[in-house]
Amino acid sequence: MSLVLHAETDRARWLEAWRALPTREPFAHPDFVAMFAARGVRPLAAVDSGAIFPFLLRDLEAEHWTEPGENRRDVAVPYGYGGAFVTGPGVDPDLFWKRFDSWAHDHRVVCADARIFLQRDEVLPMSGWSEQPACDSAVVDLARYRALRDQSFSSSVRRNIRQAGRAGLTVAVEHDEAAWQAFREIYRATMDRRRATGSYYFTDAFFVRLHGLLGNLARLFVVRDASGEPLSGEVVLLGTTRAYSYLAGSTGPGRRSHANELCKGAVCDWLVRGPWQEFVLGGGNRPDDALLEYKLRFAPGGRRSYSTGSKVYDEAAYAELVRLRHAFHERERLEAHVPRRFPAYR
Incomplete structure (x- = not known):
């Protein structure tokens, strides 16, 4: 990516990108995304090629069922609607997501999920993501x-x-x-x-x-x-x-x-x-x-109509995390883990 910004340390540059968004959606504002900052959760935005994608980078080590030293992560959109909001003309969605994929691989991201913004012509097509119809x-x-x-x-x-x-x-x-x-x-x-x-x-x-x-x-x-x-x-x-x-x-x-x-x-x-x-x-x-x-x-x-999007960057790691979550529940004699939505290990 050209820039991956942090909601707090890079707030001024993030605001500059947000102000280019014609409808100034609250879900793309750094102060909104910063509400979800926590231990092991970083409020970030990918800014490139006339679009801004706000997201949370979550360290899986912070999960109670993972082992110490776990260094993999996943990506999620904060509670609300999301996607790569278009801030300028001539955006190439394939190139935007290709660059984000490269960044995700470099940062050991296993998978990503998003609740996709309702007005689909105001966000980039989710190139390379799987989409599932959700509740209207x-x-x-x-x-x-x-x-x-x-x-x-x-x-x-x-x-x-x-x-x-x-x-x-x-x-x-x-x-x-x-x-x-x-x-x-x-x-x-x-x-x-x-x-x-x-x-x-x-x-x-x-x-x-x-x-x-x-x-x-x-x-x-x-x-x-x-x-x-x-x-x-x-x-x-x-x-x-x-x-x-x-x-x-x-x-x-x-x-x-x-x-x-x-x-x-x-x-x-x-x-x-x-x-x-x-x-x-x-x-x-x-x-x-x-x-x-x-x-x-x-x-x-x-x-x-409303959809969610998901993408798995590392199939083997994703399957391993699902097994680890189930094994933790068995070992601790907890009720079986039943995933409510993607990813299945959460």
Whole structure:
């Protein structure tokens, strides 16, 4: 690669590349990628030939099941959407990925995986990668919302929003420390209730950095009842043309009083006062599950296909790591490891 930049030590050069991105996607910003820095995890970006590919370089030695001295690594896209974002004309995707492949081999990368950005014409084709269809995403067309307001939602959502309003619930953008801590507690309780996998339980350092993005790349919307008690919260990431529902949660009373629906409606009201054209709600945990069906009530006709990408650079090493993970579980008499997604050893 021409440059592989670190989100912290090379922030100025990374920002220069990000500013060339017409839609200024938050997922390509160094401060977003830096949220995922941890022991054995480096927030990096490959910059070359009019494109920028943000990624995490993960040392496999940091995994609890590997042996001391393990010196192999893998590559992943941070939680969200990714790929090689196009920053200029005349990009050769084959050459870009060939150069990245060479860098990966030099750095003992076994494999890579990515959640591919929804707007495929704004990222390079994933030359040499395998692609797999994943859960579709729901996307609110904000031009339609500007014209129809909540009439663009399903009738059940409109009814629930009216009920929440009659109950005295209100929504506001809040960035102070007290609101942020309340949101963190609500988010964690929501993940506990849903029995979420470990990947949804982010570190304290992650939340500190995410709080630092509020007012710039992100906003926190908080729903409160008539007494001021927080019932629901949602973190929304902002590009120049798209916004993304990133983290959200609600209390038991919040769910019963339809705080989530009120919050989504308020976010749409806020976004249509600005330049944003789409509000990406994300998808479900499985194809056509109840979560996706719920999100599509805010975006009838707004279903967008979505894929993940993967690449194995060293087949023998990949197979060995899968065996090592299974052997560790057998040796420690743990429940058998069942991979949820690529790579199979994670």
